[in-house]
Amino acid sequence: MSKWINVCQLNDITPKTGVCALINGKQVAIFRPRDNDELFAIDNMDPFAKSNVLSRGIICEHDEQLWVASPLKKQRFNLTTGQCLENDLVALATYKVRVNKDAVEISA
């Protein structure tokens, strides 16, 4: 049974950037693409470099969908599905995320 875990305040996430949260020992990247309460959450680890960097990537739009480009070698990961644009076989875990009274919460 999953529960919602409080992470931070919405204002702690600068619009158009991401942050990294530690959720039950796991690193989750949370993105806020616009200046509103729309959020996305995927694994923070770049599966190619095995480094925890994805929250620091640039949020980008391709094929009318939102992705994050890894800051290391620029592979792109879909913010909704976790799918890698460059490699069909690679997909990241995604997480449910919501804003509850200005607090950012993740379901884990």
Add this chain to the structure above:
Amino acid sequence: MSKVRLVIIGNGMVGHRYIEDLVEKAEIENFDVTVFCEEPRVAYDRVHLSSYFSHHTADELSLVKEGFYDKHNINVLIGERAININRSQKIIYSNSGREIKYDKLVMATGSKPWVPPIKGNESKDCFVYRTIEDLKTIEATAKRSKSGVVIGGGLLGLEAAGALKALGVETHVIEFSPVLMAEQLDREGGEQLRKKIEKLGVQVHTSKNTLEIVAKGETARNTMMFADGTTLEVDFIVFSTGIRPQDKLAHQSGLATGRRGGITISDHCITSDSDVYAIGECASWNEQFFGLVAPGYKMAQVAVDHLLGNDNAFEGADMSAKLKLLGVKVGSIGDANGRTPGCKSFVYLNETEEVYKRIIVSEDGKKLLGAVLIGDTSDYGSLLQLKLNDMDLPEHPDSLILPAHAGGDKPAMGVEALPDAAVLCSCFDVTKGKIAAAVADGHTTMGEIKAVTKAGTGCGGCVPLITQVLNSELAKSGIEVKNHLCSHFEYSRQELFHLIRIEGIKTFEELLTKYGKGYGCEFCKPIVGSILASCWGDHVLSRDNVGLQDTHDNFLGNMQKDGTYSVIPRMAGGEVTPQALAVLAEVAAEYNLYTKITGAQRIGLFGAHKGDLPTIWKKLIAAGYETGQAYAKALRMAKTCVGSTWCRFGVQDSVALGVLLENRYKGIRTPHKMKFGVSGCTRECAEAQGKDLGIIATDAGWNMYVCGNGGMSPRHADLLASDLDEATLLQYVDRFMMFYIRTADKLQRTSVWMDNLDGGVDYLREVVVNDKLGINAQLETDINKLIGEFKCEWSDVVDSEEQQTRFAHFINSKEHDSNVRFVPARDQHRPATIAEKDTYAITVGEHA
């Protein structure tokens, strides 16, 4: 099969081209090649001889790639002269007593300067101008002289006058005929050229017949006596009164020679002996000899093709020329004097801008016969093609030479009409067909075309024409050249820069709403972020800008493979005090940072956790450091040698200038990273010519080189201006920097930017030095605003609480990233590899 013994006598430009062509076309293993090179060095660029004085060395003029002859097993006898040929036994005897047998022989003995029989012409103050050795003696003499004269106002004479000018002596030119360059120019053209040259401080004396050189004078060492009774006192004399084919050896060995000299050759460059070829200036074809390099190159090809059984023939040469004499642009095509019966002329003269253009057309007005261009040779390439390919002229031929502001578009040359065989680049013999093939192979920019075909990399005169052909080929093959940033902006970087600047656009959103579509991406965001920083100087991590920043800018450090960062403080010019060094060492030890000297004369500390960056920088800033911007597309550093303050060879204080330059331009966001270098003397220990901006000290000031590059595609920087004082230098650098910032394409280093500039360094000089575009005042204002706004980006961050939150690895925990693991390496440490991490992860899992 035994090897063909091939001997080439002469290793000048043409002799060398013959070998290059042979290596390219033949199986060189089948030949046993021996080359006689009488001069003490292998082939060099005689055409650009005068550049030897503007701080070039003999090595730079060399045409032979290092190791080329060795690689192909070509035996070059340097400093050895062939003194006799026994043609019946096919043996050549050299001055060192060597005997060499040949199957085929190529005479490429060139020419020798001709000196008129003037009394006194053998004085020790008299010189000729042909070899590097000649130049060295002239240079030595100039050092103890105040004035020099060149006898001969032809092409080479004016080139020599340029050399004297560069040596800093009062320079005179004496010409027998009433016009300068009478061979290539009409009277008006010669007159315009004279005016321009005199303005540069060279004194021109035409219609002067020199009778005698007397070795005494009141103000100088010698006095020249002229037929009209006048005299001129000068210290030394350079003869440039024409050349004669060097055919002595051929004559001795019984080969047929022409009435006016030169070894007689057929259309296949065969002499009267079917096993002996002659090519270049020593050859006489139809009783003509050719004193230009292009016909010689053509002969070299023909001779190689004949040897290999390929079809090719020499059919005479076009003597058209485009050159720059003493900085004045001069072009001459075909019948420049209008001697063809019935021909008609169109003339354009602009005395304000000192431009003169004349075209000579056939009686029916349909074909171009010749042209003269002074001051502006931009039309040369298309006019030459019209002439060479016998193409039809447009309805109004004068539209070909009228300036753009005269109204009416210049008729496109119709490069489609050019035959594939049309030679566009005569320096490297590149045809239109070769360019088209390169485009078809996927090379779609001028930079790539230059790299694969060499076209446009010699004199550069053909670049505008090649650009037209490139564009037409691209259009034909349906390749759309888009320098659009990405799918969100259908504009180039340069266009966006202008829009942002002129409309005062301050944010990415504003630009996207007005000129883009969608959300933006990892291509357009950092580029727009950089332009916004270049235009307005706002902090890259401000709330509006932070989401635009690429990997390194995002946290003001270079992200390493494991997600940690490097910390690189500025050490302007490579200077650092022992006290500051001690603080750096303390910080590195405290935070367990791997420490290394970087390639940019400073120290990098690696492996810093993101969350530690603000405190690390706080300590460094307290010790007087500031950000080194190693993470930014901006000026990285100015590399310096120690210069005149310490070095026994230094002639200027290169460190002081390097520190000044680095501090002046630091922090300004540029289209790509930039590196500077400053050397205190011509030994060039700072390797400044491999930098975007390279400064080399001279006795008189500073030489400014631009657009060099090390790295993946090394490129030597081009000389933009010489002997500048510091104030002028800074002014030029200001303009250069801002012009680059304004006009470069996305992520374009200065070297590529330069290769894609129409007109290359000459154009850049026109803009930066002569204000061709009239924008220099604006460029200076813009860059000085940016210079004035500099603030250390890190000092803003260490004081901001909001930023500290951003730098923490977790938004909800104070922990470090436990995935960052190091393993020992050479007394320090390195990041664990993925395999090492996997092992570690398993261990951790067991404990958990």
